Amino acid sequence: MLHKTIDFSSLAVSGVRALQPYQPGKPESALKREYGLDDVIKLASNENPMGPGTRAIEAAGAELQGAHRYPDGAGFALRHALAERHAVDPMQVTLGNGSNDVLALVANAFLEPGREAVFSAHAFAVYPIVTQAAGASAVVVPANAPDHAMPFGHDLEAMAAAVSERTRVVFVANPNNPTGTWLQADPLRAFLQGLPAEVIAVVDEAYFEYADDPDYPDASLWLQEFPNLVVTRTFSKAHGLAALRVGYGLSHPAVADLLNRVRQPFNVSSVAQAAALASLADQDYIAQSVALNREQRDWLRQALQSMGLQVLPSAGNFLCFRVGERADAIYEGLLRRGVILRPVANYALPGFLRVTVGLPAENARFVEALQAELRA
Numbered sequence: 001m002l003h004k005t006i007d008f009s010s011l012a013v014s015g016v017r018a019l020q021p022y023q024p025g026k027p028e029s030a031l032k033r034e035y036g037l038d039d040v041i042k043l044a045s046n047e048n049p050m051g052p053g054t055r056a057i058e059a060a061g062a063e064l065q066g067a068h069r070y071p072d073g074a075g076f077a078l079r080h081a082l083a084e085r086h087a088v089d090p091m092q093v094t095l096g097n098g099s100n101d102v103l104a105l106v107a108n109a110f111l112e113p114g115r116e117a118v119f120s121a122h123a124f125a126v127y128p129i130v131t132q133a134a135g136a137s138a139v140v141v142p143a144n145a146p147d148h149a150m151p152f153g154h155d156l157e158a159m160a161a162a163v164s165e166r167t168r169v170v171f172v173a174n175p176n177n178p179t180g181t182w183l184q185a186d187p188l189r190a191f192l193q194g195l196p197a198e199v200i201a202v203v204d205e206a207y208f209e210y211a212d213d214p215d216y217p218d219a220s221l222w223l224q225e226f227p228n229l230v231v232t233r234t235f236s237k238a239h240g241l242a243a244l245r246v247g248y249g250l251s252h253p254a255v256a257d258l259l260n261r262v263r264q265p266f267n268v269s270s271v272a273q274a275a276a277l278a279s280l281a282d283q284d285y286i287a288q289s290v291a292l293n294r295e296q297r298d299w300l301r302q303a304l305q306s307m308g309l310q311v312l313p314s315a316g317n318f319l320c321f322r323v324g325e326r327a328d329a330i331y332e333g334l335l336r337r338g339v340i341l342r343p344v345a346n347y348a349l350p351g352f353l354r355v356t357v358g359l360p361a362e363n364a365r366f367v368e369a370l371q372a373e374l375r376a
């Protein structure tokens with residue numbers, strides 16, 4: 001009986017006590033179960049609608065033969081392939097259980113009570129979670145105004161101004177999720193130049209492969225210039241391997257050494273390492289995925305705009321669009337029609353919804369369902 005009287009919440013560390021857990025997109029299986037539907041489409045978590053590449057699937061399957069063995073905790077083959085790809089030393093690569101894991105490693109290595117992490121409003125939801133879990137304070141910087149060329153995107157000048165002597169980490173999502181907005185090379189580089197050398201600058205490039213603005217930067221090329229820079233990438237989006245959980249960070253070797261001290265010894269499975277290695281070599285699959293995304297993102301944007309909806313600029317594989325006060329009802333209505341989107345009110349974007357660019361038939365079905373909901 002004693003256990004019933006204990007207030008476990010009061011026993012938790014202060015950062016965890018007030019933590020709001022991450023809200024993932026609704027899985028297809030949950031929608032089928034809850035609504036009794038059997039034909040549903042998920043456009044809620046920015047996954048690659050083509051599925052994983054054949055080479056990744058084959059490599060993962062073959063690797064299962066050795067599943068009784070612990071994985072290579074140092075991820076030798078994958079780290080070396082990534083180092084070659086980015087022309088860095090393997091010591092600069094930190095593997096993560098998704099890039100999410102790398103974001104948490106940064107927080108665990110550099111944040112604690114009394115320290116601050118700076119990031120933008122409407123930025124990726126994991127930044128506040130890892131900051132708070134480490135007991136540090138989040139400094140959430142107001143984003144660009146709604147009528148800016150990059151509405152709700154990162155305001156780098158305001159972010160620079162928010163850095164104090166307590167700041168130890170700055171998170172920049174480029175492009176940002178859920179808005180889709182991005183930063184061009186010159187302003188981002190100037191921002192990094194202006195940061196104190198003691199502030200770890202995380203540039204999260206989860207959607208790197210999809211960005212097609214010629215002025216969109218590859219921040220990994222700046223690692224020499226900025227020893228405080230951590231660039232994160234993932235195999236969850238364009239590489240189509242979200243379920244396997246593999247991502248990585250690129251940084252100065254001394255920073256990577258610190259991240260590796262807090263990393264779980266076997267944080268990336270052998271199956272994930274093998275699939276990522278194969279996918280890295282499968283540039284045709286990536287090129288096809290990116291081409292499909294470009295074509296379908298344009299098609300979706302047109303379709304949404306022709307319904308009179310505001311659509312934010314996007315360099316990713318998703319679009320954030322405004323449906324107004326009925327956003328919750330429209331989200332629910334779409335669920336009843338078997339279409340899962342992502343509500344973004346928890347990102348301080350009430351009235352907006354986010355849709356992942358799917359296959360042509362999925363996008364068409366979503367547009368039809370949305371038209372019906374808007375008429376309802």
Ligand SMILES: *Cc1c(COP(=O)(O)O)cnc(C)c1O
Binds near residue numbers: 046099173237246247
């Ligand atoms: C999806 C996403 C990630 C990471 O996902 P992982 O599956 O953990 O690699 C990181 N940053 C942003 C902005 C994302 O949207």
